[in-house]
Amino acid sequence: MTDAYAGRPLRVLLVEDNPADAELVLRQLKRGGFAVDSLLVDNEPRLRQALSDGRWDVVLCDWVMPGFSGLDALALVRSMNSDVPFIILSGTVGEEVAVEAMRAGAHDYVLKDRSHRLVPVIERELREAETRREGARLRDRLQQAAKEESIGRLAGGVAHDFNNILTAIIGYAELGARQVAQGSSLERCLHRIDAAARRGAGLTRQLLAFARHQPFEPRPVSLKEVLERSLDMLPVLLGPDVHIDATLLAERPARVDPHQVDQVLMNLAVNARDAMPTGGRLTLAIHDEGPGPHGDGSWVRMEVGDTGSGMSEEVIARLFEPFFTTKPVGKGTGLGLATIKAIIERHHGSIAVRSIPGKGSTFTVWWPAADAVEQPSRAYRTPMPLGSATGTVLVVEVDPLVRELGREVLESFGHTVLTAGDAAAALALADAQGPVDVLVTDLVLPDGSGAELAADLHRRTQRTVVLYTTGFASDRPDDESAFLPKPFSPAELSRRVADAVARARR
Ligand SMILES: Nc1ncnc2c1ncn2[C@@H]1O[C@H](COP(=O)(O)OP(=O)(O)OP(=O)(O)O)[C@@H](O)[C@H]1O
Ligand SMILES: [Mg+2]
Incomplete structure (x- = not known):
């Protein structure tokens, strides 16, 4: 046992009025293999000072001292530094005193x-203190996970409603x-409304990704191609x-979802830019790697x-917490790295960071390699x-x-438009x-699902082509061409509908 701690630094706070006794104790500890760093105090003010100055591994305390008792010392230690092991050293401890x-x-x-x-008593106490600290760390991590989950759920719910609102704002703008007349100041105002709403849409996308509601489609792609485009x-x-x-x-x-790789890169790049207000160098590199950080795959x-x-160490420790930011209000939301972390976890990849204050930072992401047999597909679909x-x-x-936005837009493109608020009215x-x-x-409809409505309609007219809209993407249908995520713009809506009409007529 002694060997496990050989040469291990030990910070000892000795509360003792007799220097000769103190000397004996220290000799004992050194012989026991500790590299001792100690301070001797023999009254309350100095003990208080020592406790507020330093972090101690153990307090060794004489029980009987002139004008200051072991019990007083113990009460003070507990009030200031709750967890440090406190061991009584005394020539005179009787059973009653020991119990007290x-x-x-x-x-x-x-x-x-x-x-x-x-020495064996101190070794045991150090082990137990470590176990207590480990327990506290675990509790912190669990609390953190619970916090993240509830924020995620909240975010998902808000984002859904928000996408409807943004669709209307973007659409009417x-x-x-x-x-309005081209180049008029009213036109400029409307463009700014549109730009601001699109920024809102970007934020909603981040919230959804964080809430794990974003479509997630990992497939074998060439990371090199994805990044070359970015x-x-x-x-x-x-x-x-x-x-x-x-x-x-x-x-x-x-094996990645290229849009999410993009999102990770963009977030990292924006952080890098913000860290280099007067300019600098951004390096982007990808390499094939064998067994990764976990020694497998x-x-x-x-x-x-x-x-x-x-x-700093403090920033690194909190980096991936949602809403942790060092940036001024309006500049950062603190969701960038929390989103990145969520994305990487879904890919079963990992992320690490190295940083030297004043010099720079490097984020390393390990994406899982795809099965060598599968052929990489094109990273992006060509627009319709x-x-x-x-x-x-x-x-x-x-x-x-x-x-109503849907009606106005589609009518303006020459379609005959019928509108309904639920499935029954639609049928x-x-x-x-x-x-x-x-x-x-x-x-999602008040009286059923869009898919059920589509099935009912198909029973009546064979050729109806369906376009599903939704602010949630987790429940999207398999057929991608049937999906129009919110918020969408009038231009997107009309393009997708025209394409669907053409397919219905085929
Ligand atoms: N490359 C970097 N260099 C220095 N600090 C960084 C870097 N990347 C992140 N940070 C620190 O981590 C914090 C959290 O980053 P994160 O991307 O999660 O949020 P944010 O950039 O503050 O806000 P958001 O990304 O939501 O706009 C930042 O505020 C910054 O202090
Ligand atoms: Mg950021």
């Missing part, structure tokens, strides 16, 4: 003439902008004073480094062409603002005024 001391919170007592017990955007994001250094050496496909390692401010076919469109949407309309070429419906 243990009741008051002493950990053990050692008689001066049995001092060979001292765009419709309005079409009706590289085009980086200079815009980083500004002219940041030099970009990219080394894209990974050949192995990774194979990985594609992505590194994003900067030459910015770097981070703008169509011009017109037909009868049934819009089913609970939110009246979004519903009645289809029966009375059908057939319907395209059904645009929210996935």
Whole structure:
């Protein structure tokens, strides 16, 4: 046992009025293999001072001292530094005193003439103190996880409603902008409303990703291709004073959701930019890697480094907490790295950070490599062409603002538009005024699901093409072409509907 602690530093606070006794104790500890760092105090003010100055591994305390008792010392230690092991050392401890001391919170007592017990007692107390600290750390982590989960759930709920509101704001701003004179100040106002709402949409996306409601579609893709595309955007994001250094050496496909890889990169890049207000260098590198941080599987390692401010230990410790930010209000929400962490966890990857204050920081992400047999697919779908076919469109949407927006937009493109607030009304309309070429419906309706409504409609008209809208993406249908995430703009809506009409007519 003694060997396990050999040479181990031990900070000892000795409360003792007799220097010769103190000397004996210290000799005993050194012989027991401790590298001792000690302070001797013999009155209350000095004990108080010592406790507030330093962190101690153990307090060794004489029980009987002139003008100051072991019991007083113990009460003071407990009031100032609750957890440190407190061991009584005395020539005179009788059974009653010992019981009293243990009741008051002493950990053990050692008689001066049995001092060979001292080293094993201290070793045991150090182990137990470590166990207590470990327990406290675990509790903290559990609390943290619970906190993150509840924030995530809250975020998911808010984001859903928020997407409806943003759809209406973006939509009416765009419709309005079409009706005012080009270059007028009213047009500029409407564009700013649109830009602000889109920023809101970006924030909602982050919240949803964090709440795990964002679509998650890992597939084998070439990380190199994904990042090469993002590289085009980086200079815009980083500004002219940041030099970009990219080394894209990974050949192995990774199993990732490319949009989320993008999101991780963008968040890291924005953080890097903010850390380099007067410019600097951003490095982006990917490499193939064998057994990764956990010694298993194979990985594609992505590194994003900067030459910015770097981070203190305190910041690093809290980095991934949601809403942790050192930036002024309005500049940072503290969700960037929490989102990144959520994304990486869903990929079963990992992230690490190195930082030197004043020199810079490097974030390393390990993305899982895809099975070598699978072929990487294109990272992005090519956008659909703008169509011009017109037909009868049934819009089913609970939110009246979004519903009316749908009508206005689609009518302005020449479609015949029917609107309903729930499934029953939608079916009645289809029966009375059908057939319907395209059904645009929210996935969640007050009286059922959009998918059930689509099935009912299909029983009546074979060729109806369905477009599902939703602010939640976790419950999206398998067929991607049938999905229009909120918030969408009038241009997106009309393009997707025209395309659907063309398919219905085919
Ligand atoms: N590259 C970096 N260099 C220095 N500090 C960083 C870096 N990246 C993150 N940080 C620190 O970590 C904090 C949290 O980062 P995070 O991205 O989660 O939130 P944010 O950037 O403050 O806000 P948001 O990303 O939501 O706009 C930052 O406020 C900053 O103090
Ligand atoms: Mg950030």
